[in-house]
Amino acid sequence: MELRDRLSYEWNKSNNVLMRIIMINVALYLTFALFILIAKFTNMAAIMEYTYKVFYLPPSFEEFIYRPWTLLSYGFMHSLKGFNGILHILFNMLVLYWFGQIVVSEIGSNRFLGLYIWGILAGGVAFLLIFSFVPFFAAQKTMGLVGASAGVYAIVIAAGTLMPNVKMNLFIIGEVSLKWIAIAYVVLSFVMLAGGDNAGGDIAHLAGAGIGYLFVVQYKKGNDWSKPVMSFITFFQNIFKRKPKMKAYRGGQSSQKTDDANSQKQARAKKTTEEQNTIDAILDKISDSGYESLTQKEKQILFQASKK
Structure with missing residues (x-):
């Protein structure tokens, strides 16, 4: 199956909010990275960098009132600065995927989306308040806030609160309960906040963590x-x-046309029901045996359905 078809299938699966959030984050990162790379060889570098920064959450209300959308948009963007930027989005998306699956299995896709959005909003509001009204932070120079970390922290803490004793196998360390992973995340952010290298991000992390706990x-x-x-x-x-x-039909139309239209509607409804039953059976097969267990015909039916 081609990459495009696979991505289309993943995007169109029902109750698939987790993968859609990841795909949006990655797509935006790659799109802006490509545009800025191209812009460096043209006279549009300054324009592209400004366009990218428009999605950052600014560090003061004076700037924010002219860019209110940034309270949400910042949570779907990531830094493009070299290798650190790559690590930023890679680590965020991996953690979101691992812990997101746990949260979705417990509360469902819609609540997962609500939790992620609340985490982003909480992180943004905390960042704005701290950098606008606390003199120590207001005196620091920062371009703004960017990254999905506040939403990711909300998901991690929610997983640890929902299923505290479930264990996750960590590389080198071994099996660790989710509650200890969640606690470690919070402690790490407090320690890093004291260091001051990324105060804005750490404040957003802690706000996201707090909303994750309260949500659950x-x-x-x-x-x-x-x-x-x-x-x-x-x-x-x-x-x-x-x-x-x-x-609209003009007066004097015969009832035969109405009967024909009703018959056509019934036929279409029957066909739609049959198609949906077939798709449901295929999805059940994937759930039981995996995507690779499908026949070529079943894969084609699924692909055609995803394009509708």
Whole structure:
């Protein structure tokens, strides 16, 4: 299966928010990296760098009020500065994938998305408040905040709070309970905050961690904090969703046309149901035996369905 087809299949799978978030982060990183690389050989380098920085969360409210979208956009961007930038996105996406699977299995894709967004927002708000109103941090020079780390921290701490005693096998160290991994993340951020090399990022990490813990505590009490996020997303989806065109008929049309139209609708509905049943059976087969167990015909059916 070609890479494009595989990516299309992964994107269109149902309840696949985790992989979509990872794909968006990687796609944006590669896109801006390519554009800036090309711009260095043209006269557009300054323009491209400015365009990229427009997505950073600025360190003061005076700048933020002119770029309010950055409270969310920064969480889907990563630094492009050399090898450190590569490590930044690589480590974030790996940790998001490992711990994200645990969280999705416990609370579902929609709540996972809500948690990730809340982590990004909490990290951004904490960064803005600290660098705007705390003199020690306000005196520091920083270009702004960028990276998915606040959202990733929310997911890691949520995993440790949801399933504290579940063990994860870490390279060299061996099996470690999720609660200890979560605690280590928080302690590490406090230690790094004291060092001051990346104060803005560490503040965002801790805010994301805090929201991850609170989200799960409230979830266990029956309060779903993902609902406002999902309602907001659904609102915008409905705005851009195509509305079916209404067909008007002149008076005097025979009832035969109405009957024919109804018959066609019933036939289409039956065909759609049969196709959906086939796709569901294929997805169940993947869940039980993996993608490679599919026949060529089943793979083709799945691919055609992903393009609709």
